[in-house]
Amino acid sequence: MTPLQHYLILATVLFFIGGWGVLARRNIILIIMCIELMLNAINIALVAFSNYSPHGAGLGEVFVFFVFALAAAEVAIGLAVAIAQYRLREKLGVDELHDMRG
Amino acid sequence: MKAAVVLIPVLPLVSFMVTLLLGKRYFGEKSHYLPVASVAVSWLLCMFLLVQVERGQTLDWNAYSWIAVGGFQVDIGFLVDELAAVMLLVVSTVGLMVHVYSIGYMHGDQGYYRFFAYLNLFMFSMFMLVLANNYLLLYVFWEAVGLCSFLLISFWFPKLSASAAGTKAFLVNRVGDFGFSLGVMLIFITFGTLSYAGVFDSETAVGGGMMTAICLLLFTGAVGKSAQFPLHVWLPDAMEGPTPVSSLIHAATMVNAGVYMVARSSPLFAESETAMLVVAITGGFTAIFAASIGLVQNDIKKVLAYSTVSQLGYMFLALGVGAWAAGMFHLVSHGFFKGLLFLCSGSVIHALSGEQDMRRMGGLKSKTKITYWTFIIGALAISGAPGFAGFFSKDSILAGVFHEGYYLLWAVGIVTAFLTAFYMFRLIFMTFHGEPRTDPEVFAHAHESPPSMTAPLIILAVPSALIGLILGLPPEDGHIDNLLHHVFAGVLPAEGGHGFGAVSALLMALSATIGLGGIFAAWQFYIKRPQLPEMVKARTGAMYYILYNKYWVDEIYAAVIVNPVKWFSGVLWRFVDDAGIDGFVNGAARFFRGVGKALRPTQSGRLQAYLFTMFIGALALLAAWVLLQTGQG
Numbered sequence: 001m002t003p004l005q006h007y008l009i010l011a012t013v014l015f016f017i018g019g020w021g022v023l024a025r026r027n028i029i030l031i032i033m034c035i036e037l038m039l040n041a042i043n044i045a046l047v048a049f050s051n052y053s054p055h056g057a058g059l060g061e062v063f064v065f066f067v068f069a070l071a072a073a074e075v076a077i078g079l080a081v082a083i084a085q086y087r088l089r090e091k092l093g094v095d096e097l098h099d100m101r102g
Numbered sequence: 103m104k105a106a107v108v109l110i111p112v113l114p115l116v117s118f119m120v121t122l123l124l125g126k127r128y129f130g131e132k133s134h135y136l137p138v139a140s141v142a143v144s145w146l147l148c149m150f151l152l153v154q155v156e157r158g159q160t161l162d163w164n165a166y167s168w169i170a171v172g173g174f175q176v177d178i179g180f181l182v183d184e185l186a187a188v189m190l191l192v193v194s195t196v197g198l199m200v201h202v203y204s205i206g207y208m209h210g211d212q213g214y215y216r217f218f219a220y221l222n223l224f225m226f227s228m229f230m231l232v233l234a235n236n237y238l239l240l241y242v243f244w245e246a247v248g249l250c251s252f253l254l255i256s257f258w259f260p261k262l263s264a265s266a267a268g269t270k271a272f273l274v275n276r277v278g279d280f281g282f283s284l285g286v287m288l289i290f291i292t293f294g295t296l297s298y299a300g301v302f303d304s305e306t307a308v309g310g311g312m313m314t315a316i317c318l319l320l321f322t323g324a325v326g327k328s329a330q331f332p333l334h335v336w337l338p339d340a341m342e343g344p345t346p347v348s349s350l351i352h353a354a355t356m357v358n359a360g361v362y363m364v365a366r367s368s369p370l371f372a373e374s375e376t377a378m379l380v381v382a383i384t385g386g387f388t389a390i391f392a393a394s395i396g397l398v399q400n401d402i403k404k405v406l407a408y409s410t411v412s413q414l415g416y417m418f419l420a421l422g423v424g425a426w427a428a429g430m431f432h433l434v435s436h437g438f439f440k441g442l443l444f445l446c447s448g449s450v451i452h453a454l455s456g457e458q459d460m461r462r463m464g465g466l467k468s469k470t471k472i473t474y475w476t477f478i479i480g481a482l483a484i485s486g487a488p489g490f491a492g493f494f495s496k497d498s499i500l501a502g503v504f505h506e507g508y509y510l511l512w513a514v515g516i517v518t519a520f521l522t523a524f525y526m527f528r529l530i531f532m533t534f535h536g537e538p539r540t541d542p543e544v545f546a547h548a549h550e551s552p553p554s555m556t557a558p559l560i561i562l563a564v565p566s567a568l569i570g571l572i573l574g575l576p577p578e579d580g581h582i583d584n585l586l587h588h589v590f591a592g593v594l595p596a597e598g599g600h601g602f603g604a605v606s607a608l609l610m611a612l613s614a615t616i617g618l619g620g621i622f623a624a625w626q627f628y629i630k631r632p633q634l635p636e637m638v639k640a641r642t643g644a645m646y647y648i649l650y651n652k653y654w655v656d657e658i659y660a661a662v663i664v665n666p667v668k669w670f671s672g673v674l675w676r677f678v679d680d681a682g683i684d685g686f687v688n689g690a691a692r693f694f695r696g697v698g699k700a701l702r703p704t705q706s707g708r709l710q711a712y713l714f715t716m717f718i719g720a721l722a723l724l725a726a727w728v729l730l731q732t733g734q735g
Contacts, residue, residue, distance in 0.1 A: 019717065022710075022713060023710055023713055023714055023717065024710075094708070094709045094710055095708060095710070097707075097709070098706060098707030098708050098709075099707060
């Protein structure tokens, strides 16, 4: 059986790749995709913990379903915002969208 | 009787409320119907009360328990005795006449309804002041008549001088009222009650010093309200108000409230010789002081105003020497003839389209016959011409002062009597006799006033001429003396009056001569030899200058009190308010604005900068947690 650590390493790597993408990417679409990547990294960790825990059979999966639902909603809203933004400004770079600065 | 007592003040109050609320929209030119009717009914009821009191029926009735806190018990209570009845006679009669007179005088004024409403409010307050049976109620309505006085002096408030005069009257009265309120508090502390009956019949042993303090504080209030030196300065300025107001409030009724209050408190004052002496000296000094100013004033109403101050001084002089009934007698006769004189002066002003300067009058005799003759009656009354009202009342004062042994004050009174006759007839001669010095066009339009104004003159002329005969005969034992004897019985010497002897007759003859002498002197000055006034003016330059400038009392107050207060207020304004309080508030605002400015760059609007910060923060927290865990482990 694959040790738990392998899953966790994979999840961590994925999480940081996503995190790096969120911080470094300028395009909203790509940032949203990177957020998905981070969420999925968490999902992997949850499922792994669930499998390896003596009491947690199925509990991690339940969480994962919640995360799916949340991610779907987030993408739906995020993409809608992105499209609206594009229609309004013809821009999608977050560094160009700073009307809210103090 | 109780119903009458309640209705007397309540009718004008109701009329006041109705007129003030509905007058502008619904009554307009007819605003006077209800006020005049209400005061007329009140007058009838007052006469009814007077008759009842004449029959020996008095009433001390606590109608309603107003404040009852522990030992502090104040009622809305009414006291109808001889003193109150005499006051009601003056207040209601002059009040009714002034109401009628105002129909003509205020005709066409924008604030017609407002004027009558205020007059009604005044009548209500004055009736309550007179009828009150305890000091707190007296104090409340004392302030209420002050308010009415303020409202009516500054009735033509768009005129700056009028609103300033109203403010001045209010502020100067505040000085006196402050003393009065302290006096009322002291009475409560000393006697544990505020009702007249409770205070006067009290068994409490009161030290002489305490009694003097109480009396002097009460007298401070009287000095303010009755315009005695040194608080007389507001009354001449109060002439800015419409003339009916000057007549009703500032001659016949409200200014008498001080005299009434001192007379009412006679059992207290009689306990303190010091206070009595202060009252007498203040009164005597004010009498001659104001009369001397009245000699050289040129504004017809100012002359009458100083005359009022002077006559009120007479009343205090009488009260101060213990001639209580004489003081009240003079109050009554003065109320009638001074009310009349003011209404007459209003009629003159009306005839000359608002002219008040006597140097631009003259020759009005033929134009305004009724005003002229009633004015003559009033002037004879105040000058003490034999037979007229002032003759008996003034004589009984002077006789009282003489018999009590205050010879210096008596001399002051005699000189004042001379001055009074002189300035009154100076006024008459300058106004009605000689060549008209008016603008010819104005003079051509000069006309007698409408009947609504002349009728009150004629009616008031009757008591001015006759009330002395009715109330004052025989001298010093007349009707009014007998009537008021019940009130002042406790404070009069037990052996009764000194009787009317040869000395009294001599005094009477002397005061009559003095009065007629004053009239004769005025005739010499202003009819026979018109160059005389200028000569005297030149000869006594400094004296004339001092009198003309009213002893600079106003200027002294301005320099000693008003300007320092203004200066100090300026300091407080600039340094405490602007710099201190505003500085603190503005400083707080400036502090937060500065902090905000400093922190503004962090709110850059760059999403990823925020995220990065969050990320670093999260890592830092995690690191700290891990370190702590390992440290503990």
